[in-house]
Amino acid sequence: MRALVKNGVGVFTPQGFLDGNNGGAFLTIEDIEATASLNVDMVLVSLKKVIFFNRNGLDVFVKMFAKVRASKSVSVGFCDYDEKKFDAIKKFYKNDLSFSLFATQEIATLFASNFKDGAKNVLLYSDDKSQRSAMAIELHDGGHNPIIAQTEEEFNTKKAAANAYDIVIENSHLGQMGQNVAARVTGNAIVYTISSFLDVEITNMFNIAYHNNSLNVGFRLFVFDAYKVISMNIHALNFFSKLASSAAEYNATLCFVGMTFDKTPVAFKENMEDSGIMFFEQMDDILGNKDLLAELGASSADSGLHRRLINKVMVKELPQFISAAAATIEMMTNSVASKESVDMQEVNIGDHDGKIASSIGFYGDIDGMVILIFPQDIAKKACQLLIGEETDDMDLVLDTLAELVNIVGGKVKTLLSDQDINVNITLPRTYPDIDSLLEIAQDRKGVQVDLSFDNDKFLFFLTR
Amino acid sequence: MITNEQINSFIEKIPPAPKALQTTIMFLNSGELTKAAQIAETDLALKSYLKNIVNKPIYGFRNEVSEISQIFGILGVSSSQQTVYNYMMTLLSPNKWVLFNLNAPAFHELQAKLSRRWKTILDHLDINDIEIESAISLLPSSIIVSEALFAEKKSDVDILRSVNNLDLNTIMNRLCGLDLFDICEKIAHKWEMPDKISQIVQASSGFKPSEDEDINTLGKWMHLLLFYELSQPMFIDAKLNDFIDFNVDYVGDIYDEFTTLLEIS
Numbered sequence: 254m255r256a257l258v259k260n261g262v263g264v265f266t267p268q269g270f271l272d273g274n275n276g277g278a279f280l281t282i283e284d285i286e287a288t289a290s291l292n293v294d295m296v297l298v299s300l301k302k303v304i305f306f307n308r309n310g311l312d313v314f315v316k317m318f319a320k321v322r323a324s325k326s327v328s329v330g331f332c333d334y335d336e337k338k339f340d341a342i343k344k345f346y347k348n349d350l351s352f353s354l355f356a357t358q359e360i361a362t363l364f365a366s367n368f369k370d371g372a373k374n375v376l377l378y379s380d381d382k383s384q385r386s387a388m389a390i391e392l393h394d395g396g397h398n399p400i401i402a403q404t405e406e407e408f409n410t411k412k413a414a415a416n417a418y419d420i421v422i423e424n425s426h427l428g429q430m431g432q433n434v435a436a437r438v439t440g441n442a443i444v445y446t447i448s449s450f451l452d453v454e455i456t457n458m459f460n461i462a463y464h465n466n467s468l469n470v471g472f473r474l475f476v477f478d479a480y481k482v483i484s485m486n487i488h489a490l491n492f493f494s495k496l497a498s499s500a501a502e503y504n505a506t507l508c509f510v511g512m513t514f515d516k517t518p519v520a521f522k523e524n525m526e527d528s529g530i531m532f533f534e535q536m537d538d539i540l541g542n543k544d545l546l547a548e549l550g551a552s553s554a555d556s557g558l559h560r561r562l563i564n565k566v567m568v569k570e571l572p573q574f575i576s577a578a579a580a581t582i583e584m585m586t587n588s589v590a591s592k593e594s595v596d597m598q599e600v601n602i603g604d605h606d607g608k609i610a611s612s613i614g615f616y617g618d619i620d621g622m623v624i625l626i627f628p629q630d631i632a633k634k635a636c637q638l639l640i641g642e643e644t645d646d647m648d649l650v651l652d653t654l655a656e657l658v659n660i661v662g663g664k665v666k667t668l669l670s671d672q673d674i675n676v677n678i679t680l681p682r683t684y685p686d687i688d689s690l691l692e693i694a695q696d697r698k699g700v701q702v703d704l705s706f707d708n709d710k711f712l713f714f715l716t717r
Numbered sequence: 718m719i720t721n722e723q724i725n726s727f728i729e730k731i732p733p734a735p736k737a738l739q740t741t742i743m744f745l746n747s748g749e750l751t752k753a754a755q756i757a758e759t760d761l762a763l764k765s766y767l768k769n770i771v772n773k774p775i776y777g778f779r780n781e782v783s784e785i786s787q788i789f790g791i792l793g794v795s796s797s798q799q800t801v802y803n804y805m806m807t808l809l810s811p812n813k814w815v816l817f818n819l820n821a822p823a824f825h826e827l828q829a830k831l832s833r834r835w836k837t838i839l840d841h842l843d844i845n846d847i848e849i850e851s852a853i854s855l856l857p858s859s860i861i862v863s864e865a866l867f868a869e870k871k872s873d874v875d876i877l878r879s880v881n882n883l884d885l886n887t888i889m890n891r892l893c894g895l896d897l898f899d900i901c902e903k904i905a906h907k908w909e910m911p912d913k914i915s916q917i918v919q920a921s922s923g924f925k926p927s928e929d930e931d932i933n934t935l936g937k938w939m940h941l942l943l944f945y946e947l948s949q950p951m952f953i954d955a956k957l958n959d960f961i962d963f964n965v966d967y968v969g970d971i972y973d974e975f976t977t978l979l980e981i982s
Contacts, residue, residue, distance in 0.1 A: 254958075257882050266882060268963040269948030270981065278950035279958070302963045304944070304972060305981060584718045584873050587892050638891050639881050656880040663876045 254280050256288040256296065261365040263288035264332065264358060266299045271306040276313025285317055289325045292462045294365040296321065297355065301333035308345045318352050322429060326457060328353050330428055332361050339424040353428040360422050364391055366435035366460070375399045377422040378408035387427045394446045394478075396437040434459045442474040442540065443467050448481035451489035459492070466679040469614045469622070471693035473505040474549045476539060480511035490521050497528040506549045510536050563597065563699055563717060566619050570669060571595075571715065574623060575702055577664035578713045581657065582706050585638045593703040593710070600694050600701060600714050602626055605687035609651060611658040612684070612693075615665060617676035623665065624694060625658055626687070626712040634709060647685065655681040718870050718877075721893050724900060727865055734805055734908045738763065745789075745798040746847070753797065754786035766804045770825055775833045795850040796836060802854035803828045805908060809861045815868040817860065818955045827957075828857055830946050834979070838938050841978050849935060851910070852917040856943060858904050859886075859897040859918075863960055886922065886961040897961065898922040923964035934971070941968040941975050 256263035265288075267279040280298065288296050298314050300306065311331075318329035330353030331342065342354060355361035363373065375397050379385045385401050392399040400418065402408030412421055434455075435446040445459075464475070477493075485493075497507045508531045514522055522532065531549075533539045539546070579590035602608065609632055612624040627635060629650065636653040644650065662678035669676055684690040699716030734742075737760040744753035757763055764785055771788050772781055782788050789797040810824055835853035839845070863885050867874055877883060883891075890896040902915040913932070920927040920936020921943065927933040944963045946952060968975070976982070 254953075255879065257879070266959070267948075268958050269944035271948070275948055275950045275953060278953035302965055304941075304963070304965050304968070305976065307982070584877070587718065587720050638877075638888065639883070641887070641891055659880045660876055663879065667872075667876075 254284050256284070258288065258291055258293055260362050261292075261294040262358065262361055263291065263293040263296045264299050265297070266302060268302040269304065271303050271310035273307070273309030273313060276310045280314060280317065282317050282320055285321050285329075286325070289321055289327050292460055293327060295328040295330075295353075295361060297330055297332045297353075297358070297361055299333040299358065300331055300338055306338075306341075311342065311345060315346075315352060322351075328364070328428070330354055330426075332356070332358050334424075336424055343426075350426055351428050354424070354426040356422070356424045359420060360425055363395065363397060363420065363422075364388075364427070366395070372437075373397045373419040374417070375420050375422060376402065376408070376411055376418040377425075378402040378405065379423070379425070380405065381426075384426060388422065388425070391427065394448075395435055396444065436460065436463060442476055442546070443472050444476045444478055444536075446478045446481075448479075450483055451485035453486075453488035453492075455489045455492050463680075464496070465616075466614065468500065468503045468505060469616065469620070469679060473503065474508070474546070475500065475505060476508045476510055476536070478511065478536065479509045482512055482517075484516035485521065490524060493525055493530060494528040497525070497530045501529055506531065508533060508539055508549075510534070510539065563621075563715065564619075566674075567621060567715065567717070568700070570619070570672065570674065571700055573668040573672065574665055574715050575704075575713065577661050577668055578623070578625065578702075579704060581661045581664055582635055582704070582711075584660075585635055585657065586706055588706040590704055590706040593705055595700060595702050597698065598701055599696055599698055600624070600626075600691075600712075600716070602687055602690075602712065608687050609647075609654065610684040610687070610690045611651075611654040611681055612690075613658045613662040613681045614679035615662065615676040616679070618674045619669075619676060621715060621717040623658065623661060624690070624712075624714040624716065625654070625661065626690065626714065627654070628709075628711070631709040631711055635706075635711070651683040651685060655683050718873050719866050719889055719892050721895070723866060724893060724895060727862070728900065728903050728907070731809065731904060731907050735760065735808075738801060738805055739909075741801055742798060745794055745801065748794055750789045750794065750797065751786060754784075754789045757785045757789075757801070763801070763804050766807065766825070767800060770800060770803065770829050773826065773829045775829050795845070795847045796832070798847055799832055799836075799851045799854050802851050802910070803832060806854055806858050806861065809858065809865075809904070811861075811864055811868070814864055816864045816871055816874070817957055817960070819860075819864075819957075823951060823955060824857070824860075827860075827946060827952060828854070830949075831856060831942065834942055834946070835939070838942065838975075838978065841974075842934075842938070844935075848911045848913045849917065852914040852935070853939065853942075855901055855905055855910065855914050855918045856921060856939060858901045859922075860957065860960065862897050862900045862904075884959060884962045886924075896922065898925070923962065923967045926967070937968045937971050938975070940964065941971065945975075945979065945981075 254265050254267065256265045265280055285296055321327065322329055332355040334356065339354060339356065343350065363375065375392055377385065377388050377399055379388065389399040389401050402411055437444050500507055510533045512532060575592060582590040607629050608626055609629055610624055610626040612622050614622045632654055633640065633650055636650065636657055639653045639656055640649065658681045666676055666678055694716065697716045699714050702713040704711055704713050737756055741753045741756045744756065767785060767788050768783055771792065772778065782791060792800060814820065831853050836850065839850055867885060886896045898919050901918050905915040916927060916932050917935045917939060919925050920933050921939035923940040927936055947958050952958065
């Protein structure tokens with residue numbers, strides 16, 4: 254079975270009846286490991302479409318979870334269940350609940366370390382006091398605003414207040430969490446939360462692929478929330494120094510906030526400063542200072558100093574890229590996509606009004622970025638297969654556009670692989686308006702292709 | 718990915734039911750088992766299929782049954798007609814399965830399991846209706862249709878489902894305005910199967926409840942039965958578990974009765 258991976262969470266969705274006989278047919282350890290290797294923070298099994306399960310059936314998954322946890326730093330567990338199923342699982346495992354339980358995937362995503370959807374006001378309740386605290390700490394570290402109800406009565410009263418909270422958490426349980434360094438996006442900066450003793454393990458806990466992707470798509474300011482760091486050793490020092498050096502190649506800056514040097518040699522701080530890392534006492538000292546943010550390159554998503562030109566290999570493979578985009582649109586709309594013009598130029602969008610965009614990066618034997626720019630209505634039409642119904646929900650359209658460009662990326666990867674060119678693709682990114690796209694794409698040279706389907710025009714832009 | 722032209726072409730290519738089968742069913746409908754058996758004997762492929770399927774363990778016969786007259790006699794009119802319809806469905810199945818990890822024996826196994834358990838359900842519901850019993854035969858045609866239409870698009874389906882949990886039924890419906898069960902209905906019409914059969918199978922999709930309460934109830938039982946079978950390791954391995962969506966809410970009110978009947982614990 255294959256997991257659907259979104260926002261750093263991989264979810265398997267078995268259907269029907271689950272018992273000891275078929276658990277291993279639904280899911281194998283290889284399936285879980287393959288998902289974990291995609292740099293996810295969580296691997297979950299959704300029980301939404303499971304009508305029956307027993308202890309033996311869950312045990313098959315729980316044993317696999319334990320095995321994966323032993324080798325990879327990911328959270329594992331179940332999601333998408335009602336209260337009856339939650340009670341049954343708690344009864345089965347009583348004092349042995351080492352995995353996590355999230356009533357919905359939305360709740361699970363809050364605890365994923367790569368949450369990108371802004372801070373949320375979260376009402377939470379668990380009858381287990383330690384669980385309440387553990388969840389609140391994790392949410393706080395993820396940049397959210399947890400409100401803990403101390404009693405069920407208080408919880409029900411607060412829950413009844415309409416629209417007071419973005420998300421309400423109940424019937425959930427935090428098992429052993431992944432030890433990955435949590436990352437969140439604040440404006441145009443990425444904030445990583447680090448804690449405790451930093452040693453050689455930081456190399457495993459830090460999602461370097463995510464960091465590199467962020468650099469590739471234009472982020473230039475990386476802030477380490479280090480309030481809870483007790484100390485670091487030489488291995489961690491070396492890691493951060495190397496990270497700062499590689500960031501410098503992109504003209505990006507690393508900052509540490511709240512780090513004390515009571516139990517860490519002060520000489521380490523000097524070493525890190527020599528590598529270009531900056532230190533601040535409070536988060537507001539940096540995120541609240543617009544001038545400083547502008548100076549550090551976080552007023553826009555791209556400092557513009559790391560732009561490269563399209564090279565011969567890219568031009569040679571251009572037909573593959575265009576084919577991938579056209580084939581995706583054809584697959585999604587059952588229409589014929591046609592190429593109208595091709596030009597090597599800076600991105601030229603014409604009228605900016607009512608247009609949205611998405612991009613996906615690729616790296617490996619060649620590297621670059623594909624950008625698709627659509628008028629909103631045409632984006633909806635192109636995504637109709639995925640959306641399924643008429644909608645004016647722009648967040649939904651943007652999310653779906655991310656899925657569409659992800660499919661284009663997948664096709665690019667396959668088509669290039671047929672030419673013996675191996676690339677990996679980054680996570681997709683979306684832009685609700687052209688201004689936000691131009692923050693990363695303005696003045697970049699690339700190949701612009703005007704494409705159309707059913708007489709509806711959209712732009713394809715390939716750049717580096 | 719899938720167009721209405723492709724669907725129409727698929728439906729056009731469905732051959733009419735062979736004469737021998739039509740006559741067999743006609744005699745079964747009128748309760749003339751002996752005449753039906755005599756005609757069935759003339760179709761060697763049908764004879765072989767019937768022998769093979771009724772000797773599967775799920776039919777529970779102690780000794781091998783080999784004569785068609787014997788098979789029809791043991792099964793009775795309703796189950797005999799259901800089994801002949803099952804054979805008709807196999808005429809549509811591909812020589813080589815690509816989208817699903819299936820082969821002829823595995824597909825026949827699914828047909829046999831669905832048929833026997835459907836009979837158990839109808840006995841429990843105290844329903845003795847030749848058309849209702851035969852309805853289960855049409856259900857696996859949704860699998861055959863999926864294979865026929867999506868096999869050449871397997872990589873597209875894989876890539877699409879890697880970013881969005883769409884089942885094949887939804888993909889088809891959104892692209893063409895027709896779903897797998899609509900095509901099953903067209904097959905039923907082409908083979909002149911009674912309307913009640915396609916109505917029950919449409920309801921069993923789980924997403925198109927029938928306005929007729931009795932048909933709808935049967936649709937719920939069939940939907941749940943399908944996912945009970947598709948949860949068996951053999952059919953999970955065949956990649957059948959998620960080819961269509963399981964609507965848990967649709968079957969909520971019959972679930973307890975179902976688990977008690979099939980002794981699921």
